[in-house]
Amino acid sequence: MRTIAKKTVVDAVAGLCMEANRYLPADVLESFARAKAAETSPAARAIFEQLEENAALAGETGMPLCQDCGLGVFFVEVGEDVRIDGGGLRAAINEGMVKGYQDGFLRKSTCDPFTRANIGDNSPAIVHFDLVPGDGLTITMMAKGGGSENMSRVMMLAPAQGWAGIREFVIRRVAESGSNPCPPILVGVGIGGNFELAAINSKKALLRPVDDVHPEAGVAAMEADLLASINRLGIGPMGLGGATTCLGVKIKVAPCHLASLPLAVNIQCHSSRHKEVTL
């Protein structure tokens, strides 16, 4: 049994929150450069220039990339042979998130759903645990903004609807979202599983690098079809029209019930902020 001090987890999570909110992953920045080169509309190119300048300014000043520093969402792979000394893992992650949002001058965005009173420290962290063999601990933090999350949906399709039904639902969802979720977006798609697993898988899919190609050829082809189709919508960067409505579509598939075809569409804004650490 390996023991990790609670403070190690707290400090690592605080660092993840600050860095995820200040520095865009390299693959996201590279996708901006590729998309900018492909845009012919001056308005669309101007948006990419602003996003690149914004990323540079955030890095220089320590200001977050976006004022919506998101809910703190964590995907944790915890080994069966790991224990946290001095407190539970969930508590350590929450404490680290609170510290990171405080020390990093990040916006606290959690509130009571009825009174709408701000909770004040961005807690509680939303933590998804996966128990894995071994004694490792890998924590991935995603800063997920409200604007793109609001455009996301779960839909229980009938099995007869199949891929055609999935495809139409995803495309219509992006069309109806229009300029709201800060395009160019990333689209995470969870197919199969059940109601909650489809949703979790749609979010996990967003952690893959933008230029990543799915290892299964059939799924890779679905991703390529959805990406090309969505970009024919012409919504463009910030809704101003153009070739880039979407930077990438990522699908995660799981077996489902005989009676069901669960589908989740998790929309992510261009500011796709996430970072991982292994302890």
Added chain:
Amino acid sequence: MAEYHLTTPLSDADVSKLRAGDVVYLTGIIHTGRDAAHKRIVDALDAGEKPPFDLKGAVIYYVGPSPARPGRPIGSAGPTTSYRMDSYAPRLIALGLKGMIGKGMRAPAVREAMETEMAVYFGATGGAGALLGLRIKDAKVIAYEDLGPEAVRELTVENFPVLVINDCVGGDLYATPDLEAALG
């Protein structure tokens, strides 16, 4: 598409010349307000009370900024999605609100109010929070401090870059999604 430098408060003359697609640089005082602040402003109006700032010629920026770092008036400050303020906006427009800054589509009722009362909807670049926050020269909370990031702030801006999305003659800059092409 024209480029204008405008100083707040905005007049009917300012608004009437703007068309969807124009680039505008705003200088002067603007006020922040998003979901919770709009609810309180409308509740105050219902109770016969005054709004926390003069709505005549006002520009409201839909933003909940991040905390200011030492030496800065404000943190990152890009726009939030505007449709959540749609149920409140026509009432404020009728009381003299001239400009709204946000991102994303507005409801038909808001666009109609903008035409009948002469107001304008500006877009700022969503997710460019650091860039936009650095264009804000001063910020102070003037109402509803308990709302934290959602409190109403008076902002002093200098050449704050916005784009006319909806003008007062029915113009709309946003692209209409081509569903037929996408669905194939």
